[in-house]
Amino acid sequence: MHLFKCSFNSRNKLNYHKKIMAKTLLLYNILSSGINARIIKKVSDVLKNRGFFIEKIETSKVGEAAEKLKNYLNDNKDLEMVVAVGGDGIINEAINVLAYTKIPLGIIPRGTGNAFAKDRKIPFYIKKAVDVFKKENIREIDLGIINDEKYFLMMCSCGFDVKALSALNPNLKKKFKILAYIYHGFKAFFTYKPVEVILRITDEKVLCKGYFCIVSNVRSYGFPMAQIAPDATIDDGVLDICMFMSRDKLSSIANILAIFVKMHINFKNVFYSRTAAEVIIEQDFTEDFNSDNKVPLRVQADGDIYCNLPVKIKVAKKALNIFLP
Ligand SMILES: [Mg+2]
Numbered sequence: 001m002h003l004f005k006c007s008f009n010s011r012n013k014l015n016y017h018k019k020i021m022a023k024t025l026l027l028y029n030i031l032s033s034g035i036n037a038r039i040i041k042k043v044s045d046v047l048k049n050r051g052f053f054i055e056k057i058e059t060s061k062v063g064e065a066a067e068k069l070k071n072y073l074n075d076n077k078d079l080e081m082v083v084a085v086g087g088d089g090i091i092n093e094a095i096n097v098l099a100y101t102k103i104p105l106g107i108i109p110r111g112t113g114n115a116f117a118k119d120r121k122i123p124f125y126i127k128k129a130v131d132v133f134k135k136e137n138i139r140e141i142d143l144g145i146i147n148d149e150k151y152f153l154m155m156c157s158c159g160f161d162v163k164a165l166s167a168l169n170p171n172l173k174k175k176f177k178i179l180a181y182i183y184h185g186f187k188a189f190f191t192y193k194p195v196e197v198i199l200r201i202t203d204e205k206v207l208c209k210g211y212f213c214i215v216s217n218v219r220s221y222g223f224p225m226a227q228i229a230p231d232a233t234i235d236d237g238v239l240d241i242c243m244f245m246s247r248d249k250l251s252s253i254a255n256i257l258a259i260f261v262k263m264h265i266n267f268k269n270v271f272y273s274r275t276a277a278e279v280i281i282e283q284d285f286t287e288d289f290n291s292d293n294k295v296p297l298r299v300q301a302d303g304d305i306y307c308n309l310p311v312k313i314k315v316a317k318k319a320l321n322i323f324l325p
Contacts (some may be wrong), residue, residue: 008301017034019032021293022051022052022053022079022080022081022247022262023053023076023079023080023081024052024053024054024055024057024076024077024079024080024082024083024106024321025054025055025056025057025069025072025079025081025091026040026043026044026047026055026056026057026083026084026085027056027059027065027069027081027082027083027084027085027086027090027094028040028055028056028057028058028059028065028084028085028086028090028110029058029060029061029062029065029090030058030059030060030063031060031061031088031090031112032086032087032090032110032112032183033112034086034087034110034112035110035271037156039085039110040058040085041137043083043085043108043126043130044056045233046126046127047083047130049318050133052132052133053146054083056211057069057072057093058124059090059182060134061259062089062093062304065084065090065093065094065212066093066094066097066203067094068164068188069082069093069094069097069098070097072252073097073101074102074175077199079248080103080104080106081103081104081105081106081133081323082094082098082103082104082106083105083106083108083133084105084106084107084108085108085110086108086109086110086111087109087110087111087112087113087114087303087310088111088113088114088115088116088153088154088302088303088304089111089303089304091105091107091116091153091302092151092153092301092302092303092304093154095143095151095153096150096151096208096232098292098320098321099143099151099316099319099320100157100316100319102321103321104138104321104322104323105320105322105323106129106130106132106133106321106323107122107124107129107323108129109123109124109129109320112178112180112181113178113181113222113303115154115220115221115222115223115303116153116154116218116302117246118220118221118223119154119218119220119224119226120218120324120325121232121325122150122324122325123325124245125301126224128246129275131248131320132323133323134235137324137325138321138322138323139234139235139236139321139322139323140216140318140320140321141234141235141318141319141320141321141322141323141324142217142234142235142236142237142239142315142317142318142319142320143217143314143315143316143319143320144156144215144217144239144313144314144315145313145314145315145316145319146186146299146301146306146307146311146312147307147311148312148314150301150306150307151316151319151320152217152301152302153217153218153302153320154216154217154218154302154303155214155215155217155218155221155301155302156214156215156231156300156301156302156306156313157212157214157215157216157221157297157300158197158212158213158281158297158299158300158309158310159192159194159195159211159213159214159244159297160188160189160192160194160212161185161188161198161212161221161297161300162300162305163188163191163192164181164184164185164187164188164189164295164297165184165300165303166298166305167184167187167188168180168181168184168285172184177216181222183320189249189252189256192213192247194212194247195211195283195284195297196209196210196211196247197209197210197211197213197281197282197284197297198239198275198281198282198283198284199213199271199279199280199281200279200280200281200282201241201273201277201278201279202277202278202279202280203275203277203278204275204277205212207275208243208245208271209245210243210244210245210246210271210285211244211245211247211252212230212243212244213241213242213243213244213281214228214241214242214243215239215241215279215281215313216229216232216239216241216242217229217232217234217239217240217315218229218232218242219231219232220283220313221259226259226260227259227260228242228259228264230262230265231265231272231274232274235318237276237315237317238275238276238315239274239275239276239279239313239315240260240272240273240274241273241274241275241279242264242265242270242271243270243271243272243273244269244270245269245270245271246269251269254267255267255269255270274285276315276317278312278313278314279312279313279314280310280311280312281299281309281310281311281313282309282310282311283296283297283309283310296308296309297309299311
């Protein structure tokens, strides 16, 4: 039936379709800032012309993509690939269903920040992004997993960045795009009262305290220039940890600026490590220098706030198949 559906075009196209014909699911949130019906039609047309047989899952709220994708997979055992059209949020929902299924994920970047696409140099032009969807471009990469239940593709963290993320709302993102992140980043940085967290790397008996901690599997944080985990590799079986141990603003500004030249990892007040062991981050409730310390500190995963501390983080080796240029 699928072949018949594609055979209306021309003899040449039919032959082309017969060669590829990958059953592909498009996943997108129609209400997200970079998506509209015209974009989805364009993506669909490009994929169809290249010989992919597509079906669509349209969502309109956070969390819906993961739920619908899970149900779809239960009913469609012959699905060959998923294409997420959007930003880091919908990609995170997709990986939480696709982990260990071997079904490869393709990405067409249409989000606000597109941090993962920028880090991995995934093309933004639709036809170029689709060019990446070839068998030889499938990579088996690691994911991080929080509390044995939530996967992340890029990073999770706690500190002033989470305050900035929690101030963002969908309308601001839609209206001001990347400027909304920058504005709230600055505002959070200067108004945030640092809360002390304790980091433990279990097998290595490492214990240190600090005020901003990130566990990452990619090099950059938000922007390609912000190389917070400069040694991170996406498929090396380890996660990279970076922790700012100083709480004063001047040191923190120096640390942030040094990220852009990858010098921060040499600073005395920055802890940097790479590990395959379990990482535990918890709040130090014994510290009482500010009242914010009584409130549980929140943790973000791939740019969305996920849970409160404490968290237990592990690497999920070779968990995801993904198309990368
Ligand atoms: Mg790694």
